Amino acid sequence: MAESEPLIGIDLGTTNSIVATVQDGQPVVIKNRTGVALTPSVVAVSKNAKRLVGSIAKRQAITNPQETVYAAKRLIGRKFSSHEVQDALRSLPYAVVAGQHDDLRIRMGGRDLSVPEISAMILQELKADAEAHFGRPVTKAVVTVPAYFNDAQRQATKDAGRIAGLEVLRIINEPTAAALAYGFGRTVNGRVAVLDLGGGTFDVSVLEISQGVFDVVATGGDTYLGGEDWDNRIIEWLVFGFAKEHGLDLRKDRMALQRLKDAAEKAKVELSSVRESHVNLPFICTPPGGGAALHLQATLTRDKLEDLTSDLAERVVGITTEVLGEAGVRPSELKEVILVGGMTRMPKIVEAVRGYFRREPCKGVHPEEVVALGAAIQAHALAGQDSELLLLDVTPQSLGVAIAGGYVRRVIPKNTTVPTSATEVFATSKDFQRTVKIMVLQGEHEMAQANELLGEFALTGLREAPRGQVEIEVTFDINAEGIVSVSAKDRGTGLRQSITVTASSGLTEEELKRIIEEQREYLLAARLSEELKTKRVELDSLARDVVDALTRARLLPGGGGLAADAMPRAEQALEHARRVRDAEDVAALTRACELLSGCLTQLRGSAQSGARR
Structure with missing residues (x-):
């Protein structure tokens, strides 16, 4: 890797x-x-x-x-039939459909797109x-994910990284x-707990x-617990109150529903600094039988x-209690408790953490930026720029593996440091058995069907x-990249x-190659469109x-x-x-701009000369 090549860390929140x-x-x-540090994870057509990303979306x-589309990260890598996805379908304003392999697809712009x-x-x-920051291409990155992602x-x-180039x-x-x-550039020795509660x-x-x-x-963690859940509780409260008053869902x-989501998020944020928030949504809907438009007004207190x-x-x-138990550490033995993620600004969360650990959590890091900064530090270390930093995840x-009776025999328990290797000996379960199917599973449930099937193969002969x-x-x-053999x-x-x-991820290699080519063509077309737009603005200005x-x-x-x-x-x-x-x-x-520019120079020169005369 060239030493001067730009390296970035990304928090795909x-x-x-x-x-x-x-x-x-x-x-x-x-x-x-646009000069703003945070980009909302929202995509639209x-x-x-035209594709829109971030604030404009x-x-x-x-x-x-x-x-x-928002909150796509909660859906990534999930099965359409999973209870998390089925639960989400009740509150998402955009359409989610099943893919060929029980993966989920999001309908946008007349197409069914993978997460x-x-x-x-x-x-x-x-x-x-x-690339705008560095002034040259960027092709390599470290990307963060929730710790409990499978x-x-x-x-x-x-795969998302590959598609993005x-x-x-x-x-x-x-x-x-x-x-x-948190530890970069500091002398830190001891155990710390990081609680990351994001969107x-x-x-x-x-x-x-x-x-x-x-x-x-x-x-440890929960890949379906975050700010979206707080928003949904507010939405349910608003919907119930409106239905009680007007009989409409x-x-x-x-x-x-989108207006409710926007109002719920704003109210939640406001209640981190004030005691009550007023929700006012005029003309929220019109009764099915006609008549005057209805308004929603409510006051939500902290x-x-x-x-x-x-x-x-x-x-x-x-x-938190469960993870500390697995670590074999008491709350009082920790050197620091670090809160990460926008939801940790909520007073009730700070109060709960303070009450559990009986101490003030660390406020020395930016809760929304610290994860991306840590990813950048890891990228820096991987490039050999910081040989003193070592990460053991x-x-x-x-x-x-699945065993007889539908149970699971664990070979590598959770929280094992990677890279690692482990061996278990099994015996055939049937007389004169010539083939054994090995089903590789991930998860904590003792029953095989309740865990994630990573792959399977047969030992024959x-x-x-x-x-x-x-x-x-x-x-x-398991190597340091988390690849399992x-x-x-x-x-x-x-x-x-x-x-x-x-x-x-629900995408075959052929699909990935096709999508990558489509993305390349889209970016080329978008770049051409932007160049055409810029040139037309320049041409119109010169013509005037x-x-x-x-x-x-x-x-x-x-x-x-x-x-x-x-x-x-x-002329x-x-x-x-x-x-x-x-x-x-x-x-x-x-070429047209060049012709106009040449004429303009001649005309202005003449005008200045005539004015002097």
Whole structure:
């Protein structure tokens, strides 16, 4: 890797996506092209089929709810049939449909797009921000994910990077990235807990930090617990109150639902600093039978919000307790408690954390930027720029194989430091069995069907023998990238079979290649469209200036001493500009601009000379 090649860290958050880098030895957030540090993770297709990302997409969400996608990160890598997706369908204003492999697709712009494609649109925007910052191409990045993401969700995130034209050097856990940023440039020795409560997910990690070594002791979380859940509780409260008063369910109106979401998010944010928030949504809907439009007005207090979401705060504390138990550490033994994610600004969350740990949580990091900064620090280290930093992460969920009776035998338990390897010996379960199917599973449930199937393969040609007499040795290997390899060997004959588990995001390699090509063509077309737009604006401006200069020259005696062909040349240039103005040809527009510019220089020179005379 070239030493000068730009490296970035990306937090592909649910509500805000941020990109950072390390410059002059310090991690910094890269401002986007509008000068704002945070980019809402919202993607839309406008009425004229133009792709919109970030703030501009969010601004038109109310009038274009079915073509505006938010919170895609909560859906990435999930099965359409999962209860999380089915639950989400009740409140999402945009359409979600099933893909060929029970993956989910989002209907946008008349097409069914995979979640990695949606995420790639955000990554492309962040990539463009970084390229504008550096002034040259950016092709490599470290991307963060929730600590409790499974292999399918991590692979889907890497696929999003590929589609966006980024080589994802490493996927690292968000709380781990936050700890890297917290410890960067400091002398920190001891155990710290990082609680990351963002827009869509909650993670807890306990790390041992010592002389530049960041050793993850335990990690856990809930990939479906975050700010979106607080928003949904407010929406339900507003919907129930409106239905009680008017007998109408606002959730059936997509535009009304988007307005409710926007109002709920604003109220939630306001209640972090004030005691009550007023929700006022005029003309929210019209009764089915006709009549005057109805309005929604409500006052939500902080106490009411805390009452509506008390169980969510309890889940935060419950998961934290579980992870600390797995780490074998008491709250009092921690050196620091670090809060990460926008939801940790909520007073009730701060109060719950303070009450559980009996101390003030650390406020020395920016809760929304620290994860991206940590990713940038990891990218810096991977490039060999910081040889003193060492990150030792863990596998977030247990790995094992299915056994007789529909159960799971765990081979590598969760929170095992990676890279790692482990071997277990199994025996045949049937008499004279010639084939064994190895099903690789991820998860904590004792029943096989309740866990995630990562892959399966068969070991064939076993020697015939009564059940239990043929021993099969199964070995799991996980590298630092989290890629799982599994091999099985007949201990009697030495016969071996293996598989490298590459969790599917629902996209085949052929689909990925097709999507990458489509994205390349889209970006080329978008770049051409932008160049055409810029050139047309330049052409229109030059044409106006030439017309003004011609008018002034005609008012001067004798045309101000212009050469005889100067005015006809200018008029010809104007006529040529009118002909090519709407052409889809950058070169033709550029030539027309050059002709007008030359005429303008001659006309202005004449005007100045005439004025002196």
